[in-house]
Amino acid sequence: MSSILQTEQDDHGIVTLTLNDPDTRNALTGNSMVDDLLAELERLQRDPSVRVLILTGAGKVFSSGGNIKEMGRQIEPDVKVETLRHAYQFGIQRLPLALQNIEIPTIAAVNGPAIGAGCDLACMCDIRIAADTAFFAESFVKMGLVAGDGGAWLLPRAVGMSRAAEMTFTGDAIDAQQALAWGLVSRVSPAAQLREDSLALARRIAVNPPEAVRMSKRLLREAQLGRLDTVLEMAAGFQAIAHKTPGHAQAVHDFLNRRANKKK
Structure with a gap:
C-alpha cells in the first residue's frame, strides 16, 4: 500500500486505515x-x-476533500465536461458504493476538519465519532460546486433534510458539539483520546459473532431504502441462516451454561 494510506490490523480483527497525505491535508x-x-x-x-x-x-485534519490545485487544472479550456463527468463516475463515486457494500462495520474516527468530500467520506461510514477539535463542512457551494461524491444522498440520511439543506446551501461549518446534537456523530472524544475510544468501540463490535454482525449491517443498509415487507423477508432469510452459524450455537451454549452455574 502507498505511503498516503496506512494500514494497521490488530489481534481483534480491527483494521485502521489512516489517510496520510499531509501536504494536501489528506x-x-x-x-x-x-x-x-x-x-x-x-x-x-x-x-x-x-x-x-x-x-x-x-495529523490534525481528517480530510480537506478536493484538492484545490487539481480544481485549477480542471477549469482549463481543454478539459471537457464529459471528461470530468467520466472522472467522477469512475473515480470518487466508486468510494461511497464500496463503503455501502462492504460487509464489515465501518467507523469514521474524525480527528479534525472534515471538509467537502471529507465530510461526505465520514458520512459513508456506518458510525462516526469525532474529536472535540473536529468540524464538518458541506462546503461545495463556496467553491461554486455541488457534492459530486454522493453527499446529497448521504448527508440527509445522517442529519435529516432540513439540516442537510442548511449545511449544503450555506457551506458553513459546524463544530463537533453541534455535529453531536444534530446526530452527525454519535459521540465526541477529547482529541488525544479519539484513537483509543474508536478502538474500544470497535472491540465492543468485534467480540460479537461476525456472521450476525455482517448480516445486521446488510439489514440496516437495506432498511434505508427498502419497504418493510421486503426487509422483513430478508430478515427471515438471514435469521434462518444465523440460527445455523457457529457463533449462534456458541452464544446459546454460553448463555445456558451461565444460567446453570447461577442456579448452583
Whole structure:
C-alpha cells in the first residue's frame, strides 16, 4: 500500500486505515487516495478475519476533500465536461458504493476538519465519532460546486433534510458539539483520546459473532431504502441462516451454561 494510506490490523480483527497525505491535508483528489482506498476495501471485503474497519486521518485534519490545485487544472479550456463527468463516475463515486457494500462495520474516527468530500467520506461510514477539535463542512457551494461524491444522498440520511439543506446551501461549518446534537456523530472524544475510544468501540463490535454482525449491517443498509415487507423477508432469510452459524450455537451454549452455574 502507498505511503498516503496506512494500514494497521490488530489481534481483534480491527483494521485502521489512516489517510496520510499531509501536504494536501489528506485530500481525496489529485493523488492516488481514492484508488488506494478502493483497493484496500476490496482486500478487506475478501478477508474473513477482519471484523471492523476504522477510517481516520493523520495529523490534525481528517480530510480537506478536493484538492484545490487539481480544481485549477480542471477549469482549463481543454478539459471537457464529459471528461470530468467520466472522472467522477469512475473515480470518487466508486468510494461511497464500496463503503455501502462492504460487509464489515465501518467507523469514521474524525480527528479534525472534515471538509467537502471529507465530510461526505465520514458520512459513508456506518458510525462516526469525532474529536472535540473536529468540524464538518458541506462546503461545495463556496467553491461554486455541488457534492459530486454522493453527499446529497448521504448527508440527509445522517442529519435529516432540513439540516442537510442548511449545511449544503450555506457551506458553513459546524463544530463537533453541534455535529453531536444534530446526530452527525454519535459521540465526541477529547482529541488525544479519539484513537483509543474508536478502538474500544470497535472491540465492543468485534467480540460479537461476525456472521450476525455482517448480516445486521446488510439489514440496516437495506432498511434505508427498502419497504418493510421486503426487509422483513430478508430478515427471515438471514435469521434462518444465523440460527445455523457457529457463533449462534456458541452464544446459546454460553448463555445456558451461565444460567446453570447461577442456579448452583
